[in-house]
Every structure is written in structure tokens, then in C-alpha cells.
Amino acid sequence: MKTYVLKFEAPLPRDMSALESAFYDHFDGLLAESFGRLLITVYMDGHQNGAMAAKCAAFEIDKNLDVMVTRIDRDLVDAAEIARRIDRSRESVRQLIQGERRKGEPFPTPVGSPNGKKIWEWSTVNEWLRSHVPGVGDSECGLTRDEMAIVDNWLLRWGTLSRDQHVGLEFYEITAPAGLREELHVRSSRVSEAWVASWNRGSRVVRSGPLSTVKSC
Structure with missing residues (x-):
């Protein structure tokens, strides 16, 4: 079975130190504060697909921490951040993006280009790297775009009804x-x-x- 790395957004707690203590007692992962929101990263294995893993993780977070996660964090990256994460030069990453170093399936389509700066979801890029550049990319799997949509809809339903x-x-x-x-x-x-x-x-x-x-x- 695959190991999934799942990154959720949640409201900031009143007592971050107490939440950190409880979190590390129950989960393998990371808590972080970013732009007024709480990011919760957990690792899950033993599931058939990413959506199932994310549902289980959200349920466990609610049960053990009394925190209702609100959505999946997209973990957006630009070319410079991709280069940092895979320990390659920016020129090397640019060549991968442009298809100059790897023939066949093209580099993933960016999710946006604010001010001409292309950005991608890291999980999509990481999956492509594992498949096309041996030895590069994280071993854990992220969610596909479709799985992110499924889980976000599920969380919205869970949190509002x-x-x-x-x-x-x-x-x-x-x-x-x-x-x-x-x-x-x-x-x-x-x-x-x-x-x-x-x-x-x-x-x-x-x-x-x-x-x-x-x-x-």
C-alpha cells in the first residue's frame, strides 16, 4: 500500500501549544501556522486511494484533536520551489518544464500564472517526477486533482450540514x-x-x- 502525505487547512486554535502536544501524541506529521491559518500535515498508509486516506485522516483529526479541517491545502510551488525541493538548479527544472530534457509525457499543466509566474500543485509535480525522472521526488504520494475535489466536497458537506x-x-x-x-x-x-x-x-x-x-x- 502507498503512504500518503495529506495537508489540510483548519482554523487557528486558541491554544497552539496544547494542540501541538496532542497532535504529536497521535500523529506522524507536522503542524504549522501560515497567513492566519493552521496547516496540518499527516501521513497515512493502508488505504486504496488518496481520497479514502484523506477521509480517514480528517476523521482521526476531529476525533483526537477536536479540530474540524476545512479543506485540502494545494501546496502550490513555482519553478524555484521545485528546484529547491528536488535539489536541482533552476535551469535544470526549466528544461524539464519546457520538455528539453525529457521526451514523452509533457510536464504537468500549471494551475495558474499570476503575473506570468507559473505555479503547480506539488503533489502533481511530484507524481510526474517519480514517473519520469528516476531518483527524484518524494516517496510519499499526494492527492490527485480529482481526489482533492472529492475530499473538499466531502469536507464541505461534513462541516456545514x-x-x-x-x-x-x-x-x-x-x-x-x-x-x-x-x-x-x-x-x-x-x-x-x-x-x-x-x-x-x-x-x-x-x-x-x-x-x-x-x-x-
Whole structure:
């Protein structure tokens, strides 16, 4: 199984020192403050994909720290930061970006270019580096862009809907032991119906189809 590095945003706590003590008692990772927000980095393994790992991590953070994470941090990087992280010169990274050193699949598309300065999500760049430049890049996996969107939507739903609108089984499945999955599978039809009902507000249907192709663990 892959090891995922997951970086969440959360509101700043009133007592950072107390939170740090509790965090390092329960997690392998890092807490940091950045521009008035709390960044929580945790490592998770034993999951089939990044979205499942992120859901489990968010659940564990809430349970152990009483902190509700709000979204996935994109960990944006420019060419200079990529060069720093992989210990290469800026010219070497520029050649990778321009396709001058590696033929085949092009370098990932940037997510933006403010004032002409291209930026990327580090997880996307890191995955490309592992596949195309042997020995370069972090060994841990990040989330794909699609997985980030899935997890952000899930967190928004979790953080904004009232508790009685949550689908209890869906959150229970996040940390269910493997031995219970067969039992949970038997009830999957009821879960699908509850998913739809939980997205209704009054008589207005928010969405009537499946919410995600990613199964909870």
C-alpha cells in the first residue's frame, strides 16, 4: 500500500501549544501556522486511494484533536520551489518544464500564472517526477486533482450540514475494520438512498445521482 502525505487547512486554535502536544501524541506529521491559518500535515498508509486516506485522516483529526479541517491545502510551488525541493538548479527544472530534457509525457499543466509566474500543485509535480525522472521526488504520494475535489466536497458537506443530516454509516465505514466490510456491503443500498436524502434541503433535491465513485474504506 502507498503512504500518503495529506495537508489540510483548519482554523487557528486558541491554544497552539496544547494542540501541538496532542497532535504529536497521535500523529506522524507536522503542524504549522501560515497567513492566519493552521496547516496540518499527516501521513497515512493502508488505504486504496488518496481520497479514502484523506477521509480517514480528517476523521482521526476531529476525533483526537477536536479540530474540524476545512479543506485540502494545494501546496502550490513555482519553478524555484521545485528546484529547491528536488535539489536541482533552476535551469535544470526549466528544461524539464519546457520538455528539453525529457521526451514523452509533457510536464504537468500549471494551475495558474499570476503575473506570468507559473505555479503547480506539488503533489502533481511530484507524481510526474517519480514517473519520469528516476531518483527524484518524494516517496510519499499526494492527492490527485480529482481526489482533492472529492475530499473538499466531502469536507464541505461534513462541516456545514447538521448532524442529523449526516449519513452515520458512511462516516462509520471510514474506520471500519476489514472484517466488517462484508456486513457494510450488505447495507449499501440503504446507504445510497441515505446519501441522496442527506443532500436534500426541504423539497429541493441538490443531487439525485451517486455523489462519488470513491468507496469508503
